[in-house]
Amino acid sequence: MRRLFGASGRTVTVALDQAMPRGVAPRLADIAPTYASIAAAGPDAITMFKGLAAAVFAHNTAPVPFIMKVSAFSADFHLTREAVVGTVDEALRLGADAVAVGISAGSSHQVEGFSELAAVTTRAAEVGMPVVCHAYPSGELWTEDKKGSTEAVLYAARAAAEIGVDVVKTWYTGSTAEFAKVVEGVPAIVVAAGGAKADNPLDVLRQAASVVEAGGYGVTAGRNVWGAVDPGKMVTALRAVVHDGERPETAAKLLD
Secondary structure (H helix, E strand, C coil): CHHHHCCCCCEEEEECCCHHHHCCCHHHHCHHHHHHHHHHCCCCEEEECHHHHHHHHCCCCCCCCEEEECEEEECCCEEEEEEECCCHHHHHHHCCCEEEEEEECCCCCHHHHHHHHHHHHHHHHHHCCCEEEEEECCCCCCCCCCCCCHHHHHHHHHHHHHHCCCEEEECCCCCHHHHHHHHHCCCCEEEEECCCCCCCHHHHHHHHHHHHHCCCCEEEECHHHHCCCCHHHHHHHHHHHHCCCCCHHHHHHHHC
């Protein structure tokens, strides 16, 4: 946990797990230079599936702390059902610092998802492996007025915490005041997902600052890092905001 959160107690984690759920974007296809740029900037951790981790770490003598994703959905085929694609024991064998599991709260698959998460937390506790849950209220059973609301995000995040995870990654709820409600209601470390690719990188930095102001412990960003003009510079700018308390407008100068 100390490796994942750094000296400030916060984290800038980069998600490189989007190829399976969302398709193989060019930067993910040509993963070697993408990973090299990100790793050189010193993120606190990188989230990946086991096969990708084995590939990028094979020739790297000083790998970044590694969170192994052990479940996966697909935006095109099964948006609310997570497939089990890895285990805690495989994560131990690969030297991972934590495992990550996704749940889709409010989905017709919620029962299976919660059960699978519980099984992972049970085994992880036996071997001392931290568990991160990507807890989203993405299910189809929410009414339109509730889906994506602070109430729904809080429910998903709180459910993950009650099942026994150490870190909850969930949706940003649009403002510091609303995200603070999520942080206050979840008895676990809360970080925000980076979300869809932003048109303006300054918006990414402003969201990160808002998360920290709300009491969150940082961000896990994927598309807004590896999809940036310079992924390494985006990591540096996010670190300035999350770890050093830099104003987003000042940190944005690091992108030039």
